[in-house]
Amino acid sequence: MIIRFRGKTGMYRVDVDDSDTFKSAVEKLKFQLPAHSDLKIALAPNAPGEGESEQWLSSLSQLGVRHGDLFFLTYGIETSNDSEHSISSPRQNDVAVDAVDTLLDGQDGKIPRQRSRLCNHGLKGMCEYCQPLEPYDEEYRLENNIKHLSFHSYIRKLKSESSIKNVLTEPDYTVNKNCSGGHLPWPAGICSKCQPAAISLQQQRFRMVDHLEFDNSTIMERFIEYWRQTNTQRFGILIGNYVQHDQVPLGIKAVVHAIYEPPQSDEFDGISFNEEMNVAAIKAANALNMHVVGILFTDLVDSGKKDGSVLCKRHSKSYFLSSLEVVLAARSQLAYPSRTKYSDSGVFSSKLVTCVVSGNELGEIAISCYQVSVQTEAMVRADIVAPSTNPSVLKVREATHERYVPEIFYKHSNEYNITVQENAKPAFPVDYALVSVSHGFKDATNGGLLNNFAIENRPSLKTPSATQLAAQLELESGINVINLLDFHLLYFLFDLKVLSDEDERLLCRLLKAEQEDLASPVTQELASMFATCPGIGTLRVLAQ
Incomplete structure (x- = not known):
């Protein structure tokens, strides 16, 4: 009753x-x-x-x-004061977003056009044939072979279609256990208000990062050199920052300045590792005013021809990222969310890029870069998909008392070239999860950071030492502050734990002043103070 x-x-x-x-x-x-x-x-x-x-x-x-x-x-x-703050903060522009987001948010993003033969006005006039285009203009995107809208172009498009400010919403495929529908919480009860809707998989139309650029080719050469010498695979975390990408309207580019290699167990056909940054790596990145922009791993197999060529394992008829790698990319993106003022939660998706180094169809070592879609992030967060033994498909998990699995559908062309919709259970192609990202190397021969010091966590190769660190810094004649601009050197210095908190703060001030103006009196004064600090004195003793 x-x-x-x-x-x-x-x-x-x-x-x-x-x-x-x-x-x-x-x-x-x-x-x-x-x-x-x-x-x-x-x-x-x-x-x-x-x-x-x-x-x-x-x-x-x-x-x-x-x-x-x-x-x-x-x-x-x-009533809860915390809830009031959590709702009002994003709407009051209190979210601490990345500098590149602030820069792009202040631009109108319009695409300028020259006068055409259809214009019938003077030099100072404007008509529909020469007025600037919106950054999300579909014809411009297709004509210029731009595969995805940039993130900020996507925001402008959403704002043009809606009057609300917070236009971004991350999908949530979990059951609402605080439902007010008049039933016991799931799994004892469920209704249309608390259960997630069916998922229709679609190719994502935008990407959070449009291009990934390595500061110099030496960064990648040193990373691949490990495979050449040991014939085992390697994993790395990309350290850098985000800047504007001029090739795409309101685009974002991730610039890689260093690759941090965490402790890992390398094998011929795989890697076991901990993808988290340790304290020394975090301190080194912060001291250089940089952060994590992506992850990188190798999947290289020598062809046996003794000409330096490698096997091509990833192509259109196999896979580009395996299902296991897609889940890794999704978890990594969830660990580094992108902050934005256009979402009620203050975050939306992630700018993290996943790079794989493998063989192309010509037998050459090539780099491919991807992100996974917002839908994939949400499915991994809800624990409704998992890797499968077939690397080209993602498996849909079975529903349990602790896991609700909504219906998942995707569209594809059948053998008669007709678009049909199918249920994704028990598995669906990983292609629906991928968003491709272009990549390249800087034109300049010299990057912003040095890359000379021995790379960390390589026990089978040359390992860094206090003597090598002292020689690199030229401590016998004072200190060479230029050589401090090396991520691997800073990592080893912080990992030695010879610097006090005060010494570390002094080092950060020195690095900031050095990046602004190496020859300034302030930089020289800070360098003299750091050369005589107690931590450097301890390093001199260890080097002996």
């Missing part, structure tokens, strides 16, 4: 049995009520209510409660 409760926030209905206690009915009611306090129940609208008592332990039949009976509630509504 159903009994009803009327309160200040509406009418509530609870489904119960005659044998249920009144207390169990109230417990079901509480799932529907908003956050409240001091709940009291009365039989009449203006009668004084009563709180929990011994009568509540009696069954409904014993109390004479019948189908359709109405009770009246009094309670206080609880």
